[in-house]
Amino acid sequence: MSELLLECQNLSFSYHTPEGEIPVIRNMNFKIYKGEFVSIVGPSGCGKSTLLNLLTGMLSPEEGFVKMSVSGEEKPRFGYMLQQDHLFEWYDIWKNICIGPKINHCLDAECEQYLKELLKRYGLSAFIHKKPSELSGGMRQRAAIIRTLAMKPELLFLDEPFSSLDYQNRLNAANDIGQIIRKENKTAVLVTHDIGEAISLSSRVLVLSKRPTAVKKEFLLPYRDMNLTPLEIRNTKDFGTHFNAIWKELNNS
DSSP states (O other), rough: OOOEEEEEEEEEEEEEEEEEEEEEEEEEEEEEEEEOEEEEEHHHHHHHHHHHHHHHHHHHSSSEEEEOOBBSSSOEEEEEEOOOOOOOOOOOOHHHHHHHHTTTTTOOHHHHHHHHHHHHHHGGGGGTTTTTGGGGGGHHHHHHHHHHTTTOOOOEEEEETTTTTTHHHHHHHHHHHHHHHHHOEEEEEEEOOOOHHHHOSSEEEEEESSBBOEEEEEEOOOTTTOOOOOHHHHTTHHHHHHHHHHHHHHHHH
């Protein structure tokens, strides 16, 4: 069995307001193993982003726990991509992707070489001295994922990272980022409302119930070992079957 990277056990969380308690997550349980790409989908407002904040430690659970570990390390490195790329417009691409290593005082020659290799591998070498505003939406997303990879995280959390793009650029960006994550052999957890996106990127999809949310059903997908791009997966004959099954589960949640 693959190495366990993240365990979520009996997780519960509520928001407390002057009007009273709002239960968001109740008795959530799942595990993430090394090499997986797991997508989380659920009804609008069910608490997907709150769950991601609990997984990353930005919020603390009221009950249960979230545990991340890599080969005995209690606090493995993880990367976080948000809905916007959050590239600094006053920096060029090179300075943007160096921010993490620079803040953590590890921007040495070896790190710089690693970043230059990533830029070359993913078609951005000619743009390292360009400002983010001079790049297309898809290129900005590639720069953002390289910035996330700069600290060599074991686990990536992706919170609707393509939602700001139009449909065509969203498809292309998801295709690019999915291939990068696979080639770099990273484990990823994606929160998305897009069923097609979840299927085309994932080895497993977790469907959440309405709030207070929990894992309602898990879908295992066959594409991870087929060496297909996300765009190619969308054209497979059983893509529609998986889409309809997940859509039905969501609408009955």
